[in-house]
Amino acid sequence: MDQKATASAEEAIHAVGRGDVAAARTAVNVAYGMDHTLGAFVDAIYLACSEIEEDNKVSTATWNGLADSVPPGPLQAAVESNRD
DSSP: OOHHHHHHHHHHHHHHHTTOHHHHHHHHHHHHHHOTTOHHHHHHHHHHHHHHHHHSSOOHHHHHHHHHTSOTTHHHHHHHHHOO
């Protein structure tokens, strides 16, 4: 994955962690614009954003899905460091 796409994807994860839905959606769309292989990741971010809007938190199952949607490395570490 391109470094800029990775940085945007990581920002989307951090935004989910802090409950910033608008920033998460913006960052994930930027990442997807650079790398169209991120479909599952986009879906996971959007699900997390929906949960934040409805329940003000992200479920464990969604965090697990988000972790499964990224490759090992910095994105995986970002998911793990941002879980509730």
